[in-house]
Amino acid sequence: MIHAIKGMNDLLDDDALIYEKIIKTCEEVAKTYGYSYIEVPHLEVTPLFKRSVGESSDIVGKEMYEFLDKSGDSVCLRPEGTAGVVRAFIEHKMDKAGVVKRWFYHGSMFRYEKPQRGRYREFHQFGLECFNIANVYEDASVIMILAKIFKKLDINYTLKINSLGSPECLQNYRKALREYIANIENSSGFKFCADCAKRIQTNVIRVLDCKNDECAKHLINAPKLSEFLDDESRADFIKLQEILKDNEISFVIDERLVRGLDYYSKTAFEFESSEIGAKAAIAGGGRYDYLVEYLGGAKSYGVGFAMGVERVMDILRSKNIEQKLQNTYFCILDEELLPIAYKLVDNLRENGKTINLNYEAKKLAKHLNIANKQNYKYFIAIGSDEASKNEVFFKDLESGEQKSIKYDELKEIL
Ligand code: AMP
Numbered sequence: 001m002i003h004a005i006k007g008m009n010d011l012l013d014d015d016a017l018i019y020e021k022i023i024k025t026c027e028e029v030a031k032t033y034g035y036s037y038i039e040v041p042h043l044e045v046t047p048l049f050k051r052s053v054g055e056s057s058d059i060v061g062k063e064m065y066e067f068l069d070k071s072g073d074s075v076c077l078r079p080e081g082t083a084g085v086v087r088a089f090i091e092h093k094m095d096k097a098g099v100v101k102r103w104f105y106h107g108s109m110f111r112y113e114k115p116q117r118g119r120y121r122e123f124h125q126f127g128l129e130c131f132n133i134a135n136v137y138e139d140a141s142v143i144m145i146l147a148k149i150f151k152k153l154d155i156n157y158t159l160k161i162n163s164l165g166s167p168e169c170l171q172n173y174r175k176a177l178r179e180y181i182a183n184i185e186n187s188s189g190f191k192f193c194a195d196c197a198k199r200i201q202t203n204v205i206r207v208l209d210c211k212n213d214e215c216a217k218h219l220i221n222a223p224k225l226s227e228f229l230d231d232e233s234r235a236d237f238i239k240l241q242e243i244l245k246d247n248e249i250s251f252v253i254d255e256r257l258v259r260g261l262d263y264y265s266k267t268a269f270e271f272e273s274s275e276i277g278a279k280a281a282i283a284g285g286g287r288y289d290y291l292v293e294y295l296g297g298a299k300s301y302g303v304g305f306a307m308g309v310e311r312v313m314d315i316l317r318s319k320n321i322e323q324k325l326q327n328t329y330f331c332i333l334d335e336e337l338l339p340i341a342y343k344l345v346d347n348l349r350e351n352g353k354t355i356n357l358n359y360e361a362k363k364l365a366k367h368l369n370i371a372n373k374q375n376y377k378y379f380i381a382i383g384s385d386e387a388s389k390n391e392v393f394f395k396d397l398e399s400g401e402q403k404s405i406k407y408d409e410l411k412e413i414l
Contacts, residue, residue: 007113007121018313019124022153023106026126026307029148030104033141035128038103040084042110046074052083052295054262056202063111077110081127081306082263082288083295089131090297098300104128106309118280118311127285129304131292136236139267139287140243142305146271146283147249149307155315157282159249161269162257163237164205165229167290170265173228174204180222181207190218208256224255233266240267259284263291267303275315282315283307327354328414329371333383335361341382344392344407351411364393372397378414 004010011019027037046066053059065077078084085103094101106126113119128145130138143159150157164170181200184190192200192207192215199206205225210216229237244251251269259268268286272279285305292300328348332341338359345357356376358367364381371379379395386392386404394413395402405413 005121007115009120009122015313015317018316019309022309022312022316023126025152026106026149027104029145029152030128033102033145035102035104035130035145038085038088038105039107040078040081040088040105042078042108043075044078044084044087046076048083048087048295049076049079052086052263052291053080054203056199056206057262059111061198063113065110065112078108079111080109081105081107081125082129082291082304085127085129085304086291086295086297086302089129089300090292090295094131095292095297095300098132098298100133101131102128103130118276118308118314120310124309125306126309127304127306129302131302132300133303134289134301136239136267137243139236139240139303140247142285142303143244143269144247144249146285146305146307150271150282153312153316154319155273155282155312156275157271157273158279159244159251159269159271160254160257161237161240161244161251161267162225162254163229163233163240163266164225164258164264164268164286165233166265169225169228169230169233170205173223173225176223176228177204177207184218188218190214192218203262205258208258226255236266259286263288263294265289269305271307273311273315275318276311280311281308282311326356326374326376328356328378328380329358329367329374329376330355330380331358331367331371331382332361333364333367333381337361337382337384337387340387344382344410348411348414353411353414355414368395380410 049064050060055061059079064079066074069075085105089095089101104127107124108122109125110122112121115121128142130142178200181192181204185192193210193212196207196210196215207215208219257268257270264286266287266289270284271282273282283305287303289301291302292298330341330345332338341357345355348355367381368379376397379397381393383393390407391404392407392410394405
């Protein structure tokens with residue numbers, strides 16, 4: 001038997017309903033903020049991710065589904081959504097026109113991670129990106145969008161925020177952090193873990209993200225990024241906090257929040273939930289004012305987020321959300337009534353009604369049994385007696401009410 005690839009899952013039945021509900025909620029909220037749908041390819045050239053996500057990140061370092069295609073080009077299944085959207089923004093020359101663009105996307109991302117609960121090799125993100133707005137109000141808006149989505153889905157969260165400052169601040173901070181680490185290693189003999197050793201070489205701020213307790217313990221007195229912020233970044237960070245407070249969005253400042261991708265500047269944030277066991281990130285994002293330029297475009301501001309759909313699904317599943325009833329089960333009691341039933345059902349579908357027609361004639365009790373088992377809301381049967389009077393037998397399976405109904409009254413009832 002052929003199985004799905006490890007860490008890649010089918011999405012069906014109740015899970016598919018939860019998935020649809022999440023995406024619909026996200027889309028509805030994002031649209032109210034002026035965001036519109038964009039679709040970009042799942043496969044892109046590898047350098048796009050190497051350059052944007054960054055060589056120091058775990059994604060590029062360890063997790064990319066990267067291979068040579070039949071013409072020998074190095075391509076990669078997208079591990080995240082921002083890089084492709086930025087590429088599209090540049091390719092369609094919107095960077096040159098300096099236009100404001102707000103786009104949302106959703107779909108599969110691929111990372112070769114160790115599969116476990118909430119961590120898969122193919123997973124889905126809902127994300128959005130806004131280009132060419134420097135104002136920190138937009139940073140607040142992308143956070144507010146997530147807060148509204150989680151409110152609508154009834155999900156509790158902790159919002160963590162931080163500011164990474166400008167590339168210059170980060171450069172000074174990196175230098176100070178590297179010196180601090182060298183000092184610790186020289187004076188105490190403690191050696192940071194192998195992952196940190198690599199991070200120290202490639203992007204030292206990522207040691208702040210290390211989950212190893214010993215590394216974390218030795219970083220307690222490390223210099224703080226907030227001490228290195230330039231005036232503009234500091235002012236924006238203060239403003240962001242004011243806007244969030246003004247709009248009743250609670251947050252905590254987490255100076256260790258650096259995010260796993262290399263392209264952020266100024267605002268960085270993460271939404272965490274403890275509703276699925278250990279605290280897990282359910283969404284994250286921030287500002288990336290240098291990424292467009294870095295990928296060959298004209299200087300353009302950027303801010304956005306990505307939300308992990310599977311993690312949100314896990315939370316909703318654990319809440320046992322009410323199983324959605326299927327709409328209508330339509331059936332025949334005599335075989336020769338199928339053409340009439342088929343036409344009637346088609347007419348109702350034209351009126352937007354969702355109906356499943358069972359093509360097989362069976363006894364009423366058998367049909368009722370199937371409809372009840374499959375969780376239908378309405379039951380409609382047509383037998384010879386009913387057909388002779390242009391009527392059907394109708395039952396509301398929720399309330400138990402049953403009656404005969406004329407064909408042309410059906411569309412009002414369903
Ligand atoms: P990132 O693109 O790494 O900032 O991730 C954004 C969100 O995607 C995270 O907050 C998670 O909720 C989710 N996520 C990241 N990696 C995975 C994964 N391997 N499996 C499931 N969800 C993930």
